[in-house]
Amino acid sequence: MSDGAQDIMIGQLERELAYYRRECNDLGARLLRLQEEQSQTFREARRSRTVAKLIREAYRLADGELTPGEIGTPMLEMIIENALCDGAALLEEDGESFRISHAIGVGVEVPSHPISIPSPPEFFFTTARTPIEPLAYELTSILRLPYVLWAYDKPTGRALILGNRSESNVSRPFEAGDQELIEGALSVYIDIMLRKQAEMELRGAKSAAERASAARARFLATLTHELRTPLNAIVGYSEMMAPGSRYDPSPADRGRYTEMILDAAHYLLKLADGILDYSYLEQVLPSLRPEWLQADKVIANTVAVAAGESRSREVAIAATEVDPALELCIDPVRFRQVLHNLLGNAVKFSPAGSIVEVITACATGGGVTVTVRDTGAGMRPEDIPRALEPFQQLDHNAVRSFGGAGLGLPIAKRLVEAHGGELLIESQPGLGTSATVSLPPARVRLRRED
Amino acid sequence: MIRVAYAKHSDPGMAVRSCAAALGPGRPEMLLVFCGGKHDPFVVRSALRQAFGPVPVYGGSAAGAVAREGFGYSGFELGIIAFHDPAVTPRCATTRELLPDERAGGAALGMRVAELANADDVVLLFFDSVAQASPLRLHPASVIVDGFHAGFGRRPVCLIGGGLLTDMNLAGGWVFDGEEVVKHAAVALVFPSSVRAETAVMHGCRPVSTFMEITRIDGAEVYELDGRPALTVIERMLGLPLGGSRGHELTLTATLGEKQGDPFAPYDENAYVNRLILRANPETGSVTLFEQDFAHGTRVQIMSRDNSLMLESVRRGVEEINRAVARTDALFGLYIDCAGRGSARSGAPVEEAALVQMGLDPGVPLLGFYSGVEIAPFAEGRSKPLDWTGVLTVLRRRA
Numbered sequence: 001m002s003d004g005a006q007d008i009m010i011g012q013l014e015r016e017l018a019y020y021r022r023e024c025n026d027l028g029a030r031l032l033r034l035q036e037e038q039s040q041t042f043r044e045a046r047r048s049r050t051v052a053k054l055i056r057e058a059y060r061l062a063d064g065e066l067t068p069g070e071i072g073t074p075m076l077e078m079i080i081e082n083a084l085c086d087g088a089a090l091l092e093e094d095g096e097s098f099r100i101s102h103a104i105g106v107g108v109e110v111p112s113h114p115i116s117i118p119s120p121p122e123f124f125f126t127t128a129r130t131p132i133e134p135l136a137y138e139l140t141s142i143l144r145l146p147y148v149l150w151a152y153d154k155p156t157g158r159a160l161i162l163g164n165r166s167e168s169n170v171s172r173p174f175e176a177g178d179q180e181l182i183e184g185a186l187s188v189y190i191d192i193m194l195r196k197q198a199e200m201e202l203r204g205a206k207s208a209a210e211r212a213s214a215a216r217a218r219f220l221a222t223l224t225h226e227l228r229t230p231l232n233a234i235v236g237y238s239e240m241m242a243p244g245s246r247y248d249p250s251p252a253d254r255g256r257y258t259e260m261i262l263d264a265a266h267y268l269l270k271l272a273d274g275i276l277d278y279s280y281l282e283q284v285l286p287s288l289r290p291e292w293l294q295a296d297k298v299i300a301n302t303v304a305v306a307a308g309e310s311r312s313r314e315v316a317i318a319a320t321e322v323d324p325a326l327e328l329c330i331d332p333v334r335f336r337q338v339l340h341n342l343l344g345n346a347v348k349f350s351p352a353g354s355i356v357e358v359i360t361a362c363a364t365g366g367g368v369t370v371t372v373r374d375t376g377a378g379m380r381p382e383d384i385p386r387a388l389e390p391f392q393q394l395d396h397n398a399v400r401s402f403g404g405a406g407l408g409l410p411i412a413k414r415l416v417e418a419h420g421g422e423l424l425i426e427s428q429p430g431l432g433t434s435a436t437v438s439l440p441p442a443r444v445r446l447r448r449e450d
Numbered sequence: 451m452i453r454v455a456y457a458k459h460s461d462p463g464m465a466v467r468s469c470a471a472a473l474g475p476g477r478p479e480m481l482l483v484f485c486g487g488k489h490d491p492f493v494v495r496s497a498l499r500q501a502f503g504p505v506p507v508y509g510g511s512a513a514g515a516v517a518r519e520g521f522g523y524s525g526f527e528l529g530i531i532a533f534h535d536p537a538v539t540p541r542c543a544t545t546r547e548l549l550p551d552e553r554a555g556g557a558a559l560g561m562r563v564a565e566l567a568n569a570d571d572v573v574l575l576f577f578d579s580v581a582q583a584s585p586l587r588l589h590p591a592s593v594i595v596d597g598f599h600a601g602f603g604r605r606p607v608c609l610i611g612g613g614l615l616t617d618m619n620l621a622g623g624w625v626f627d628g629e630e631v632v633k634h635a636a637v638a639l640v641f642p643s644s645v646r647a648e649t650a651v652m653h654g655c656r657p658v659s660t661f662m663e664i665t666r667i668d669g670a671e672v673y674e675l676d677g678r679p680a681l682t683v684i685e686r687m688l689g690l691p692l693g694g695s696r697g698h699e700l701t702l703t704a705t706l707g708e709k710q711g712d713p714f715a716p717y718d719e720n721a722y723v724n725r726l727i728l729r730a731n732p733e734t735g736s737v738t739l740f741e742q743d744f745a746h747g748t749r750v751q752i753m754s755r756d757n758s759l760m761l762e763s764v765r766r767g768v769e770e771i772n773r774a775v776a777r778t779d780a781l782f783g784l785y786i787d788c789a790g791r792g793s794a795r796s797g798a799p800v801e802e803a804a805l806v807q808m809g810l811d812p813g814v815p816l817l818g819f820y821s822g823v824e825i826a827p828f829a830e831g832r833s834k835p836l837d838w839t840g841v842l843t844v845l846r847r848r849a
């Protein structure tokens with residue numbers, strides 16, 4: 001081959017090579033773009049699938065045993081798993097501000113202070129181009145993450161926020177298209193939570209109704225017994241004394257029978273009073289009229305009223321000295337009723353010759369406690385909760401000694417609680433009982449001498 | 451005896467307790483732990499101490515974990531391998547000196563390993579991938595591995611490993627080095643000579659360009675390809691301008707690959723060393739690679755990720771491993787999976803980790819983690835760091 005022909009051939013080969021190189025690179029570029037488009041399409045589709053998957057997984061929470069408060073964290077775990085964000089939190093509107101109910105993620109700290117968002121938007125997201133305006137500042141400070149995605153459901157006052165440290169989270173910043181994801185997640189959460197709440201309320205109501213029904217059945221059974229005993233006495237002794245009776249009681253017997261009838265009638269009256277008191281309690285509680293009263297006078301007056309019965313039972317009542325400057329914000333009638341019930345019980349079950357103590361003390365933190373302590377029969381610690389429940393103790397031999405309708409302690413407990421306080425009972429069989437009324441600091445003050 | 455456990459829970463204590471319950475009674479000799487990056491490592495370390503007592507713990511953060519029971523990259527995963535049998539429990543060497551000089555740190559580690567290892571021993575290497583989060587700077591695996599080989603010497607070693615990340619966004623990384631939670635550290639687990647490894651490297655990229663020569667490079671920064679700005683060349687291929695946040699997207703799209711051996715031999719995925727692009731830099735017209743092992747004159751091709759190729763490669767690799775470990779005394783399988791291969795990043799319609807999870811012989815206990823870079827023996831030679839790969843290795847007793 002001549003040099004010229006060789007040159008021509010080399011030239012052609014070079015052109016051919018250049019052609020193939022160009023075509024190879026063009027085809028490669030097309031392949032690259034197609035591959036990228038395919039990946040992009042898949043990632044877009046993934047967003048829709050993510051919403052569907054999230055909803056599917058989240059609804060499984062509705063079937064579990066979790067309480068409404070417990071579903072927040074697993075819900076956030078699912079959201080983070082599907083949305084691949086750095087942090088997430090659920091918020092609850094609390095008056096003018098929000099509080100975080102659940103939060104998880106990298107370095108996420110739940111702020112203890114309320115979060116103020118004066119005009120919470122229904123949907124919001126931040127990117128590197130978002131101006132640092134108050135709303136963006138407020139929302140990004142919640143998780144302390146600069147890139148956030150936010151949804152808020154006004155009717156329920158619930159909100160969900162997701163956050164990322166870097167804008168290009170898994171290569172894509174938050175965008176308007178994410179509204180479907182975050183609103184879907186929030187809606188599912190709210191739906192499951194409300195469903196759980198309704199379920200719990202229904203279960204609670206069913207359980208309460210069952211308890212109430214059982215208690216009423218017990219109460220009726222025992223009340224029937226309690227009514228029959230004195231009524232039998234009244235009817236029996238009255239028949240014996242009735243004209244034409246085959247009995248011919250002597251005058252002394254008539255006197256004894258009359259006393260027994262009177263005792264039985266008094267007992268019935270007390271029973272009726274207790275039942276009436278308790279049944280009126282629901283009406284009484286909202287209408288408490290607390291006022292600032294001198295503690296020493298309230299206690300002294302109540303002790304004086306109880307002293308009549310205690311003397312007849314040869315039981316002394318000793319009250320500790322109370323600071324005359326100590327004042328309690330209490331309903332005068334109902335708080336005395338509390339002390340009266342406690343003193344009545346203590347005196348009733350104390351042996352003759354014993355002393356019932358009334359101890360008033362300042363509690364740590366600024367509250368006050370009033371303790372009524374006796375050395376009577378006492379009861380088993382496990383019976384105390386029952387003694388504090390209405391209609392529970394009448395059929396129980398160990399605590400029947402509380403007497404009457406057994407409503408004194410339940411009434412006292414409800415009244416103390418209506419004052420924002422607590423009634424604590426401590427007791428041991430054979431050693432006696434201590435009933436302590438605790439009033440919170442808000443109900444206590446020391447009168448200033450002007 | 452080696453046991454594997456996996457759990458996923460936002461409460462690290464709960465995740466540890468769950469794993470401890472799955473591992474059953476008995477105090478292990480050592481734990482290898484891969485912990486989702488959303489967990490507080492100190493809380494996890496303390497919970498591990500509470501659950502297992504004063505057992506040395508190695509491993510570190512992971513963008514996610516893979517196990518028989520499940521897999522994920524939410525950041526709440528926890529995977530544990532518990533070594534109970536001293537005969538197969540590795541001895542460990544560590545370095546905390548990557549920050550000042552990765553090569554020197556790698557060399558120091560290599561020298562420590564050389565004191566523990568015999569020729570051809572299996573060594574698992576894990577290191578903190580992120581030197582600095584903002585601006586992002588990685589601890590380059592190529593430099594660490596190069597240093598390791600220099601420190602270890604000329605004896606052959608079966609080095610397998612991965613870079614530890616807290617998440618797919620390369621936000622951080624940390625290491626359990628037996629004692630503490632540390633940054634800028636690397637750990638090497640040296641297995642007894644009775645243990646051998648069967649390893650498959652799964653790829654997923656193919657070339658989409660002719661060969662180009664790197665005509666200007668500084669470390670991991672490639673400025674020019676065939677005398678033109680590297681970014682311009684890649685932008686022209688992609689048909690879109692890169693810059694701002696889009697620069698980050700490049701990581702997902704293209705890589706640069708160097709073909710080993712005969713450049714004109716038919717395509718073989720195992721012949722390529724791929725380098726992911728960390729970011730595009732419109733100001734300098736350059737691209738930053740994950741590694742620094744390309745040089746002036748290196749002939750590279752632009753590579754495209756191919757999800758179907760990736761899935762095929764995994765299926766093929768798992769079959770290969772199953773064949774290799776059939777009728778052997780397999781101890782456990784470790785899957786070191788590039789975080790970018792998760793379908794959230796790759797856009798693959800199927801999670802390739804699921805193919806490993808379901809495909810690997812069910813008799814082999816499996817634990818995997820999502821990594822920043824993978825290290826495996828390459829082309830029958832020394833181990834190299836690899837990008838965009840899944841390295842599946844099954845450790846077995848020598849027959």
